[in-house]
Amino acid sequence: MIVIVTFLIVLLISGKVTTSGEKLLDAFPDQTMTCNERTVLQCNITASKQLTIVEIYWTKKAEPDFKCDPTSNNNPPGFECNFTGEALTLNILQSTPANIDTYYCCIMAASAHGSEKINVSLGECSGEFSQNMTGPGEMECSFNSVYPDGIINWFHYDENVTSNSSVTSLKNSDGTFNISSILNIQDNKPRYNCSLWSLKNGRYLKDQEFEVDAGGGFSPVSRTSTQHCLSGTLLFLAMMFSLRTCLSL
Numbered sequence: 001m002i003v004i005v006t007f008l009i010v011l012l013i014s015g016k017v018t019t020s021g022e023k024l025l026d027a028f029p030d031q032t033m034t035c036n037e038r039t040v041l042q043c044n045i046t047a048s049k050q051l052t053i054v055e056i057y058w059t060k061k062a063e064p065d066f067k068c069d070p071t072s073n074n075n076p077p078g079f080e081c082n083f084t085g086e087a088l089t090l091n092i093l094q095s096t097p098a099n100i101d102t103y104y105c106c107i108m109a110a111s112a113h114g115s116e117k118i119n120v121s122l123g124e125c126s127g128e129f130s131q132n133m134t135g136p137g138e139m140e141c142s143f144n145s146v147y148p149d150g151i152i153n154w155f156h157y158d159e160n161v162t163s164n165s166s167v168t169s170l171k172n173s174d175g176t177f178n179i180s181s182i183l184n185i186q187d188n189k190p191r192y193n194c195s196l197w198s199l200k201n202g203r204y205l206k207d208q209e210f211e212v213d214a215g216g217g218f219s220p221v222s223r224t225s226t227q228h229c230l231s232g233t234l235l236f237l238a239m240m241f242s243l244r245t246c247l248s249l
């Protein structure tokens with residue numbers, strides 16, 4: 001199990017204002033999703049006067065056709081949006097790399113309109129481990145649904161035997177990667193570790209130890225271990241300078 005910390009940072013807030021100069025919406029500009037979990041984006045209504053709302057919806061930068069409207073029952077699959085009078089929310093039901101984007105909450109009222117943007121990023125997906133004996137003297141170790149991309153290094157205790165292996169990484173439609181590596185094993189070396197190395201984060205995410213038995217089969221020695229050290233670089237700073245309108249306005 002991996003613990004991913006979500007940081008919410010308020011830095012600078014901008015937004016479209018009403019004709020009287022009042023800001024309509026307020027949101028935290030950055031949000032980090034936890035892999036495979038629900039993410040809730042929220043824009044609070046800050047207008048002091050009652051608004052006569054014409055339309056409210058969410059959209060996103062990479063997909064200008066994306067629209068989640070709380071009054072519609074024909075919204076994009078995997079998303080739910082809601083409006084309570086005080087806030088506009090967008091639920092991302094299962095967070096994957098495909099959901100990384102800049103999201104906009106938009107409000108159009110009789111006298112004014114406004115929008116706020118939220119830059120949504122994703123923590124790590126440590127993936128699912130599997131193993132296979134692909135041939136005589138060959139063992140394969142795989143991590144499926146990993147994010148961001150990585151490679152696999154092999155160790156026989158202190159000895160790095162990665163040069164006798166070949167790694168493959170395939171991208172899934174949700175943006176995660178299936179990473180697998182085949183090692184040519186040596187008869188006198190029955191035990192190995194296969195370690196998933198995250199290219200972006202520059203550290204090992206998981207280790208799996210194997211023991212090859214005399215019959216050529218093999219078995220995992222210990223359960224997969226996950227390293228919890230989170231780099232401080234999860235703190236992302238973003239600045240928003242200009243007044244912005246909704247993408248589709």
Ligand SMILES: *[C@@H]1O[C@H](CO)[C@@H](O)[C@H](O)[C@H]1NC(C)=O
Binds near residue numbers: 027028042
């Ligand atoms: C929006 O309102 C909720 C509930 O009152 C609050 O927890 C949250 O901090 C508010 N968001 C912003 C950006 O102020």
Ligand SMILES: *[C@@H]1O[C@H](CO)[C@@H](O)[C@H](O)[C@H]1NC(C)=O
Binds near residue numbers: 080081082083084
């Ligand atoms: C939307 O908000 C209403 C009122 O607060 C609540 O009853 C409902 O459960 C919410 N729906 C979702 C999908 O969050």
Ligand SMILES: *[C@@H]1O[C@H](CO)[C@@H](O)[C@H](O)[C@H]1NC(C)=O
Binds near residue numbers: 132134
């Ligand atoms: C294991 O490897 C063999 C030989 O390459 C292959 O036929 C089989 O589909 C693999 N099994 C799994 C579960 O990947």
Ligand SMILES: *[C@@H]1O[C@H](CO)[C@@H](O)[C@H](O)[C@H]1NC(C)=O
Binds near residue numbers: 157193209
């Ligand atoms: C595998 O890694 C674990 C922990 O890092 C270590 O204790 C063990 O000796 C390693 N085993 C092999 C065969 O490299």
Ligand SMILES: *[C@@H]1O[C@H](CO)[C@@H](O)[C@H](O)[C@H]1NC(C)=O
Binds near residue numbers: 186
């Ligand atoms: C790679 O395999 C060859 C042949 O089995 C062996 O001689 C060599 O020492 C291995 N290299 C490493 C780094 O384990």
Ligand SMILES: *[C@@H]1O[C@H](CO)[C@@H](O)[C@H](O)[C@H]1NC(C)=O
Binds near residue numbers: 153162163
């Ligand atoms: C192990 O070897 C691979 C390539 O053979 C290299 O990329 C990697 O950095 C090495 N890892 C360590 C911990 O020495």
Ligand SMILES: *[C@@H]1O[C@H](CO)[C@@H](O)[C@H](O)[C@H]1NC(C)=O
Binds near residue numbers: 144145170171
């Ligand atoms: C990744 O692995 C999963 C589970 O084994 C599989 O269903 C999927 O097709 C694989 N993706 C690719 C791109 O091969």
Ligand SMILES: *[C@@H]1O[C@H](CO)[C@@H](O)[C@H](O)[C@H]1NC(C)=O
Binds near residue numbers: 102120237239
């Ligand atoms: C959004 O956040 C990511 C990660 O924190 C960062 O790399 C990217 O530059 C940000 N994009 C914008 C438009 O602020």
